Amino acid sequence: MNDSLQEPTPADDDQPAAIDATKSHKVAEYKHSKPLTCCRIDPTGRFVFAGAEDLNVYRWNLETGRMMILAGHNSWVRSMDFSPDGQTLYTAGWDGELHWWQTDDPVPRSLRMVRAHRGFARWVRVSPDGTLLATCGNDNMIRIWSAAAGELVAEMAGHERNPYAVDFHPDGRQLVSEDLMGNVMIWDLESFEHLETIPTVMTGYDTKFAADMGGARDMRFALDGSVVVCAGITNVVNSFAGQQDPIFAVVDWESRQVLRHLRPADNTAGIAWGVRFHPAGFIIGGVAKQSGSGLICFWHKDEAVTPVKLDKKDRKAPDLLKRQADKDPLAVKPFHTLEVNSCVRGVALAPDGQRLAAPCFDGSLRIFQMTAKVEEEKAEAKTGEKSEG
């Protein structure tokens, strides 16, 4: 399912602060000893969960800061999702396993495990009605599971290289997946057949090292299903040294065309690891820079879905679009960028739309507030990291 976000509705006696991404500032930081790999805030807004470069998932209570360990996987967890009611957490691990957990279990334990894939289980997403789970993994398969019983409902073959991520269309009738070669495949969820493949520039062949790099590191439909945004890389120069560019490809659902490329403000090298649509009309992207620091970028959705006409050369050879941001005719620059002192490996939104979580390489789970600072927060912020807002 998509993050359970509602358009913020002001209350008479306790009007929430207006969302203003340009005022985003750090309000909390939860520390772990190992680098983090992903995070999600549960639909009730009580907890934030993170995967790490170890065998556990970590749950922090956003009110008290108390941390609990969810032990059960035998490898790193890079993807998780919730049931629509927020009661169940599903985690996919690089051990190939898919686990079920009770979100607020006082003593967290795995309720069910299925071996979802041979090799990594790279991604898990919950269908909009909460009845199905979709996973993808290193056996090149997309699998559909019943959320209630953990039974295999269908499996879909077609990717020739590892699929990295999947997402359900909000209407629940179709699914998208993207593989290492940047191919976005569309699947019908009645017949479980492959419908179409949309190529993107999100891949590259490193000629020096003779290997491919690419694929979606996150993918999200807009809340209205009009576009899906895929986070990843392009313009591979030397991927073994991390020299390629982050990109968020905006794919139009109706025309099945790549509309725009959301890019950082400059020609930053790195990887785009996370993307979310905010109901207030902007898109949030998390980036790990090659240098070791991170970015959280904000783009206007209207701009991100406005088509541009390509010149003849680019239309004839779309691979030419694998180039630096300032030379990319499809590029959209962010209206705001938050600098982070460590690589950002994902983004997650709180259900109130005000808070944003970012799991980072330095083991910190940073929480940002996307509103103006109140006076006491201003005072606290003096002790924080200036560059992080």
Place this chain on the structure above:
Amino acid sequence: MKRNTGCQSIDHLLSRRNFLAGTTAAGFGAAAAMGGFSTPVVADTLKRDQKRILQVYLQGGVSQLESWDPKPGTEYGGPFQTIPTSVPGVHICELLPETAQLMHHLSIVRSINLKTDDHHQGRLFMEKGRRGEGNYPYVGSVAARYLAPEDSPLPSYVHISTRGLEDDTAAFLDARYGQMKLEGVASPANLGEPGQLAEKGFSRRSQFRQQLNQQFTSRRPKALVDSYDASFRQAAQLMARQELFEKQSEKELDRYGRHDFGRFCLLARTMLEEGSTCVKVTHHGYDTHAENFNFHVEQLGEFDTPFATLLGDLQQRGMLESTLVMIYSEFGRTPKINHRYGRDHWGSAWSIAMGGCGIQPGAVIGATNANGTEVSDREVHGGHLFHTYLQALGVDSTANHDIPGREIPIGDPAVESIKELLA
């Protein structure tokens, strides 16, 4: 030279002296020079028993934690699991499932400390058995010098790769023992006869060259001319074997894989079968400073099937007992995982695998500590490995090179072979 008793069949047929002196008047060289083997039985035996090396070089530094020395669940273990192998109690990384089934043909050395994290220095140390830039021959050239028949039907030391790491592999040995580089499976450039020169004309030109050589060397040292002549001879032999580079069998490609490395392994099998003494195959793409885990999924996924197929074929064709198989890099990768999900250069505690001729199968030599940051048992380096390779092949690596007027130890006299690894 000390005879290796674990890989000795050929010694029943040919005198050791013939190999060491490289004489052409007797034994294998003479048989080959006559255009083939004297009888089918002898030919088959010689083909099977000629000692050879298959080097599989994982360029850039394969991660020991993602291959031969996995440590899942530890501080730096990474995300992969281990799998059991055909050797009870020996586990390797899950990325090598087919190789795991053939581990009873291989052994692992898990305790290599080169004390360098530099690509070039690491490669030289692993190839020459000596640290630094000293002018010593690579193990492939040494093998070519002491194991290849004088009139080898093919270049004795062949390197199949997609791109060049140009090295002077022969050093002070004769140039004929230097590495011949093949850019993939395509026929080497200019292998065909010159278009404007008919076969007869080409032959007459060769005869004329030999005549001039004889005149020139009648009152002069002939070593250099012999070297040039050997190169011409090798070139002519290769020109006569153009079919080696023609289309590979579809059936075999189904087994090996149609990507470059699959094709290289298939060509390596052919070159070994047809008489090359050392065949090196390079698989690029292990210098994973970023995306170490995804790249190892890709690269070892590509490596596993062709390598296991080749190893299985060597065994099934009776060649493994006479073929030393090495799977190696210039170093390993750091236990610590960097901010790009990468591992950096690490020569301090890493692993290789080897098997076949003269190597005890199924052994695990040495160990690293619990989190893989240092060698905890039986530390070795490139010098020990160099002695081990050559002694496994029956070459006395403690002897001197056969260079007139010079005494140059074949292996570093300061170190010894890993004796417990020798069969």
